Amino acid sequence: MKKLYAAGFTLALSFLASHHAFAQKTDQIIGGYTTLTFSSTFLDFTQESGITVTDLGGNALLNGIDILPGAQGAIDLQTGVTNVVFKGGLQAVYLGKVTVRVENLILHANETSSAITGDVIENGTLLGRQEIFVVNRNPDLSLPLQVKNGVLTLPTLSLGLSPNFVTQLSKIIGPLVNAGTVIATAAPIAVVVPDTPAAR
Numbered sequence: 542m543k544k545l546y547a548a549g550f551t552l553a554l555s556f557l558a559s560h561h562a563f564a565q566k567t568d569q570i571i572g573g574y575t576t577l578t579f580s581s582t583f584l585d586f587t588q589e590s591g592i593t594v595t596d597l598g599g600n601a602l603l604n605g606i607d608i609l610p611g612a613q614g615a616i617d618l619q620t621g622v623t624n625v626v627f628k629g630g631l632q633a634v635y636l637g638k639v640t641v642r643v644e645n646l647i648l649h650a651n652e653t654s655s656a657i658t659g660d661v662i663e664n665g666t667l668l669g670r671q672e673i674f675v676v677n678r679n680p681d682l683s684l685p686l687q688v689k690n691g692v693l694t695l696p697t698l699s700l701g702l703s704p705n706f707v708t709q710l711s712k713i714i715g716p717l718v719n720a721g722t723v724i725a726t727a728a729p730i731a732v733v734v735p736d737t738p739a740a741r
Contacts (some may be wrong), residue, residue, distance in 0.1 A: 559644055566736070568688075570614040570625055573731035577603040577700075583724040591636045592714060597644060607631060609646070616733065618686040622698075623650040630659065635714040638711060640664055643673055646688070656703065672703040675721060693731045700725045 579594065584605050587594055588703035596607050607629065614625030630644035642662040649656055655676035661668045681696040702710075711717065718724060 566619060567615050567617055568733050569736050570612065570616055570693075572612065572691060573692075573729065575609045575627070575730070576728040577607045577609060577725055578728075579607075580723070581605060586718070586728075587633070590715070592717075593634045595632055597642065598630055599632070600712045614731075615652065615736070616649075616686075616731070618688065618693075618733075620652055621650060621682070621683065621686060622652060622685055623648060633714070634679055639714060640702070641710070645670075646673065648676070656734075657700070661706075661709065662714045668709070671706055671709060672724075673706050674700040675703050676700060676727075679725070688733045691732055691734065693729075693733045694727045697724045698727045698729070702726055729740075 555696065584602075594603075595601055599698060609627045609629045612626060612628055614623065616623045625644040625648045627648070627735050630642065630646060632640055632642040634640050640663070643659040644662070646657050646659040649658065655678070656672050657674040659672055659673045659677060661671050661673075662673070677699040679696045679698055686695075697740065701721040702718060707717060707720045
């Protein structure tokens with residue numbers, strides 16, 4: 542099975558498991574973007590708790606939306622196995638004193654589960670890489686994934702905070718939400734080309 546690799550990019554691609562014995566063929570993701578939209582319920586709760594969620598530049602999320610710009614990565618269209626690194630990220634400021642940043646996000650999707658990990662930084666101190674989001678499978682997805690005119694557009698994916706990240710946040714800023722509770726959706730669009738030496 543050909544190993545997949547990651548290098549810069551697009552949010553989300555969480556895919557249905559395939560139980561067929563396909564020989565994997567890796568295609569390259571060379572650009573695109575993902576629209577990350579937080580639920581109003583989650584944003585209202587964080588605001589009431591003294592937490593402000595912004596992009597990494599400190600800009601407020603207009604209508605709860607953060608755009609994660611294009612990148613590079615790899616995907617197997619037959620199985621949905623994906624490994625992609627995102628540009629951008631998020632930060633949460635608690636009572637104007639504690640800042641938690643999540644950056645260098647990486648999507649890890651295999652044939653049975655999908656998650657997004659990231660570097661967690663508290664007030665400038667790196668706490669390490671942790672699983673941030675659990676990516677829920679979308680029943681509207683079917684395999685193999687279809688690329689049209691070099692573009693792969695996926696149905697909206699739902700994201701919940703992972704148990705480990707919820708525990709970490711609770712230690713820093715207090716109770717937030719239950720692990721697995723859907724707090725955001727992601728709408729990924731990726732530019733995909735066949736894997737060739739010239740595309741690398």
